[in-house]
Amino acid sequence: MDTHDVSNDPTIAQLIRKQQQTLLDAQFRAGQRPSPKNDRAATILEFQFKVMMTNEAIANGSYNRHMGYSFVPPPYPPCVQPLCDLSKIMIDDLRLETHHRGTYLILRSVTAQSRMTAVMSIVEDENGDVLLLQLYHQDGAEGEASEDILVEGRALIVKEPYLKSTANDGYGLRVDHPGDIIFLPAGDPRIPGCWKQELQTDSAMAWKAKGNDFFNESKFRSAIECYTQALGCSPTPEEAHTIKLNRSLAFLKMEQFDAALADIESTPTTPNPSEKALFRKAQALYGLRRFRECCEVLKVLRMEYPQNTTAKVELNRAIRRLAEETTGKYQFKGLHAEAAKLRPPHLDHATYIGPVTVKATESRGRGLFTSQAVKAGDLLLCEKAFAHAFVDEDGSPSSDKNTMLLDVGGKTAVMGGQPKLIDMIVQKLYRNPSLASSITDLYHGSYEPVDASHVDGTPAVDTFLVRRIVALNCFGCPLSSRVGMHRKRGKSVDGRIQKGAENDFFHSCGIWSMASYINHSCYSNARRSFIGDMMIVRATGDLAADTEVTFWYHAPDLNGYVERQKKFRHWGFMCDCAICQDDNESGESLLAKRRSLRDSLEKRVRIFEQKGTGAARVEALLAALADTYRRPAHEVPRQAIWDLQAAFARALLLQRQPVEAVQQLLKALASLGYEIEGGNLPRVASEALVVRRWGLMSDNVADCWLYLRDAYRTVAPDLAERAEGYARISYRIVYGEDETFEEFSNL
Numbered sequence: 001m002d003t004h005d006v007s008n009d010p011t012i013a014q015l016i017r018k019q020q021q022t023l024l025d026a027q028f029r030a031g032q033r034p035s036p037k038n039d040r041a042a043t044i045l046e047f048q049f050k051v052m053m054t055n056e057a058i059a060n061g062s063y064n065r066h067m068g069y070s071f072v073p074p075p076y077p078p079c080v081q082p083l084c085d086l087s088k089i090m091i092d093d094l095r096l097e098t099h100h101r102g103t104y105l106i107l108r109s110v111t112a113q114s115r116m117t118a119v120m121s122i123v124e125d126e127n128g129d130v131l132l133l134q135l136y137h138q139d140g141a142e143g144e145a146s147e148d149i150l151v152e153g154r155a156l157i158v159k160e161p162y163l164k165s166t167a168n169d170g171y172g173l174r175v176d177h178p179g180d181i182i183f184l185p186a187g188d189p190r191i192p193g194c195w196k197q198e199l200q201t202d203s204a205m206a207w208k209a210k211g212n213d214f215f216n217e218s219k220f221r222s223a224i225e226c227y228t229q230a231l232g233c234s235p236t237p238e239e240a241h242t243i244k245l246n247r248s249l250a251f252l253k254m255e256q257f258d259a260a261l262a263d264i265e266s267t268p269t270t271p272n273p274s275e276k277a278l279f280r281k282a283q284a285l286y287g288l289r290r291f292r293e294c295c296e297v298l299k300v301l302r303m304e305y306p307q308n309t310t311a312k313v314e315l316n317r318a319i320r321r322l323a324e325e326t327t328g329k330y331q332f333k334g335l336h337a338e339a340a341k342l343r344p345p346h347l348d349h350a351t352y353i354g355p356v357t358v359k360a361t362e363s364r365g366r367g368l369f370t371s372q373a374v375k376a377g378d379l380l381l382c383e384k385a386f387a388h389a390f391v392d393e394d395g396s397p398s399s400d401k402n403t404m405l406l407d408v409g410g411k412t413a414v415m416g417g418q419p420k421l422i423d424m425i426v427q428k429l430y431r432n433p434s435l436a437s438s439i440t441d442l443y444h445g446s447y448e449p450v451d452a453s454h455v456d457g458t459p460a461v462d463t464f465l466v467r468r469i470v471a472l473n474c475f476g477c478p479l480s481s482r483v484g485m486h487r488k489r490g491k492s493v494d495g496r497i498q499k500g501a502e503n504d505f506f507h508s509c510g511i512w513s514m515a516s517y518i519n520h521s522c523y524s525n526a527r528r529s530f531i532g533d534m535m536i537v538r539a540t541g542d543l544a545a546d547t548e549v550t551f552w553y554h555a556p557d558l559n560g561y562v563e564r565q566k567k568f569r570h571w572g573f574m575c576d577c578a579i580c581q582d583d584n585e586s587g588e589s590l591l592a593k594r595r596s597l598r599d600s601l602e603k604r605v606r607i608f609e610q611k612g613t614g615a616a617r618v619e620a621l622l623a624a625l626a627d628t629y630r631r632p633a634h635e636v637p638r639q640a641i642w643d644l645q646a647a648f649a650r651a652l653l654l655q656r657q658p659v660e661a662v663q664q665l666l667k668a669l670a671s672l673g674y675e676i677e678g679g680n681l682p683r684v685a686s687e688a689l690v691v692r693r694w695g696l697m698s699d700n701v702a703d704c705w706l707y708l709r710d711a712y713r714t715v716a717p718d719l720a721e722r723a724e725g726y727a728r729i730s731y732r733i734v735y736g737e738d739e740t741f742e743e744f745s746n747l
């Protein structure tokens with residue numbers, strides 16, 4: 001939704017075909033014994049040169065992990081067998097394009113790592129045979145790349161290894177699922193004898209000290225390993241308590257909130273939980289967004305340790321989150337300020353789920369429904385992204401804006417942050433299995449996930465399931481919808497009303513779990529907007545209880561039925577809303593006539609704007625255009641007319657014809673399906689201006705209401721305030737909030 005989809009670009013389509021051929025060619029090699037191009041020494045040397053080049057790129061700022069293309073290989077499931085049921089093989093047993101099911105390899109890294117789309121190094125087995133190892137989806141959080149994963153000398157197990165052809169007739173082990181790899185800490189009994197090193201660190205406290213050193217260098221993975229080693233060296237209960245507390249802090253740094261919580265909850269609490277334990281528990285609960293429990297823990301901490309001033313700050317913060325979660329009340333100006341300042345714009349706010357619930361629909365799977373009647377502008381959701389990949393739109397050539405995720409099987413290509421988003425989600429699920437269902441329950445088409453949540457004590461995260469879920473549920477998003485609006489305005493030549501402004505796409509993207517249950521309709525009854533990584537969904541009209549909430553995946557355009565349906569092919573449905581049905585029934589010749597009349601009208605409106613002449617011709621063309629619609633506007637909004645009526649009205653207003661402007665503006669809103677009472681002139685004193693029925697909420701409806709306000713100010717001043725009130729509601733719907741409405745209305 002609103003992502004930069006380049007699948008239909010002819011060059012990309014050619015690239016997809018080329019890659020399909022490469023995959024087919026590779027299939028012919030399936031089962032063949034690989035023939036190494038180089039001997040061991042040359043393989044290592046060649047790779048070390050690559051590492052050097054990457055380091056240089058990092059140093060000169062041109063480095064981007066996902067630079068260029070990220071190809072999605074054909075999906076394969078993660079290993080769901082415990083290690084004890086697998087049999088050991090050697091590199092020499094591997095065959096090309098083969099998943100070696102039921103087996104595992106023990107390897108050791110013999111080079112430093114290179115970090116591109118995958119984390120890579122050259123690994124050896126006990127026979128000294130070497131091979132390229134590529135680990136995908138290893139980085140979860142921004143800036144985490146500071147710690148190497150495949151350090152030289154590191155031993156690991158690859159479960160059910162998959163030997164894949166690479167470019168230039170090469171090959172390497174490809175690991176897509178994080179659970180398919182087991183890193184072996186020094187001293188692990190599974191490490192072959194010939195690789196065993198003399199361990200200087202053998203007491204619990206020595207391991208703990210080593211862990212602390214790593215922690216102080218921000219090497220949190222290594223610190224966790226050392227603390228784990230320490231716990232295996234029979235520490236005293238007091239020592240174990242301290243080690244677990246230290247490990248919980250390292251887990252917090254790695255955003256492994258489940259593990260941090262488990263460590264704290266397994267430490268003795270007698271006579272009372274320690275100050276640190278309470279504080280870390282609260283941090284873990286906050287990270288898991290369990291704000292109510294977090295508040296409870298912080299209250300205990302405040303009571304037991306009243307001198308802890310940080311706890312007071314943290315409690316207030318958690319209380320604010322809880323209030324947002326339960327009331328849906330946000331300081332939106334504050335959210336804007338955070339989004340402007342933070343990079344990435346990941347805001348510290350809670351999710352509010354309003355009066356909506358997920359239910360089965362008749363024919364579109366599950367959908368989101370109102371659980372009570374709501375009014376136009378009411379908040380349905382204000383949701384924090386589960387994961388959000390920010391791409392700076394004004395960024396450097398190495399920005400993620402220039403990266404592409406190419407799914408050869410699905411024949412799709414998307415530019416922007418999706419490769420990063422997939423990594424973030426895979427790692428977040430791997431590190432916090434308690435959060436899994438909020439992603440894995442989302443729509444994933446016909447993809448069949450494995451039936452296992454954990455193997456060998458680690459979560460079985462299926463990367464290909466995550467990819468599929470991202471493909472079908474991901475939203476492209478601006479830094480904020482309001483910033484997007486200012487950008488468009490800056491470029492606008494026609495003042496407020498512009499055409500086609502709704503067809504934007506974005507390179508930043510994210511997953512919002514609850515919003516993902518909303519189905520598409522071109523004639524939708526809700527709109528989404530963004531501030532940083534918060535998505536705001538509001539009703540665009542008054543909705544009865546138990547109404548299915550819909551918004552558009554692609555804003556409806558004037559390109560006709562067939563072209564529009566092509567945009568939904570990716571999600572595997574055809575839209576059957578009133579707009580689509582009518583376009584389909586109208587037929588291409590009527591739609592072509594409509595487009596041609598619209599072109600003529602556009603020119604005439606422009607002449608009228610510039611010279612103030614030809615109003616009658618504009619009116620005649622408007623009438624002819626209206627004749628191309630067969631159903632009333634409240635059933636099928638007249639998108640081809642409304643914006644030009646509004647532009648005409650604006651020109652009338654500028655030419656001091658407010659009465660005519662009012663007429664045209666009311667007609668423009670009626671064209672979108674609005675039913676408005678009490679707005680006509682001459683004014684009937686007892687009638688109030690009321691919207692009886694809301695129409696399609698196009699981007700510029702708030703502008704239309706503001707023109708109406710301006711026109712009323714001279715001819716019916718008592719209506720101006722109501723018109724501005726409707727402008728405010730429309731603004732709130734389109735931009736998510738109305739705290740910044742004054743800036744907009746005075747533009």
Ligand SMILES: C[S@@+](CC[C@H](N)C(=O)[O-])C[C@H]1O[C@@H](n2cnc3c(N)ncnc32)[C@H](O)[C@@H]1O
Nearest residue numbers: 364365366443472473516517518519520571573
């Ligand atoms: C983001 S999910 C929406 C929630 C989904 N219906 C579910 O069951 O979880 C997108 C999928 O919903 C279905 N869908 C969305 N809008 C639809 C529509 N207007 N008509 C039919 N199916 C639709 C399609 O299967 C689409 O791939």
